[in-house]
């Protein structure tokens with residue numbers, strides 16, 4: 503469990519993070535979203551104890567980072583924005599080192615290294631110098647060092663950056679499965695990634711938290727009403743006046759020879775009366791699709807007000 507309370511960070515006169523408060527429960531994965539420079543990395547660095555807050559605090563499993571840093575750091579796995587690799591160490595030496603400084607020793611450590619190497623797809627790279635690895639493989643090693651002590655808390659700053667598409671899918675699946683029993687915070691610019699991995703999202707803009715909830719709740723709160731896209735076989739038989747007269751219809755628009763869109767007032771679902779009306783007209787209803795707010799829409803709405 504992570505509690506972030508009124509977390510603030512100022513660099514000189516610039517407030518990079520302004521009084522941010524949120525919590526993430528065990529078994530929950532939170533996605534941190536925000537434009538470049540919003541403050542995501544700065545928040546993660548404070549949560550992991552790498553940067554002291556100017557104000558506010560972070561409580562992890564009931565412990566405050568700056569009261570018991572050694573104890574708290576042992577239960578955190580952190581993948582920073584730039585993985586902290588020692589380029590003249592082999593991958594195995596580096597993972598051993600990363601495990602040892604978090605208090606894991608043999609024989610558990612050797613087993614953990616084999617296990618995380620397999621999870622991150624680097625088993626055949628253990629003997630290589632990290633400095634000779636490609637960017638994507640360095641990212642995988644960075645992820646492996648975050649997991650090597652089997653932490654309860656995982657903080658991942660853009661974990662899939664630089665990975666190839668197949669590895670992105672595997673790492674997302676890995677994070678999803680790790681998140682079932684742990685507390686995970688990840689940042690990402692790929693909204694589809696956040697939608698597929700996270701139960702909850704926190705949107706940060708200019709250092710402030712502008713939204714924090716499940717995607718469904720955010721979508722409901724910002725609801726501007728359903729849009730129903732309808733495909734019919736006989737457009738000529740559609741009586742638009744009759745559909746417009748149905749309750750909660752805001753607007754109807756024909757978008758092609760066989761499609762039209764109905765905009766509905768927020769909080770209402772008129773699909774059933776629409777289907778009955780179209781059947782009565784003999785319009786030949788072929789398809790009815792509702793559009794709800796995507797994370798892209800939510801993001802743009804809360805960040806730019808668009």
Ligand SMILES: Nc1ncnc2c1ncn2[C@@H]1O[C@H](COP(=O)(O)OP(=O)(O)OP(=O)(O)O)[C@@H](O)[C@H]1O
Nearest residue numbers: 513517518536537538539540541542543544545583
């Ligand atoms: N050590 C530092 N000294 C001065 N300013 C800093 C420092 N670290 C971060 N900042 C500033 O704090 C703000 C937030 O930066 P941060 O790296 O947290 O953004 P971010 O949301 O992670 O962005 P990105 O999506 O580009 O990774 C930026 O304006 C940045 O320039």
Ligand SMILES: [Mg+2]
Nearest residue numbers: 542543544583
């Ligand atoms: Mg960042």
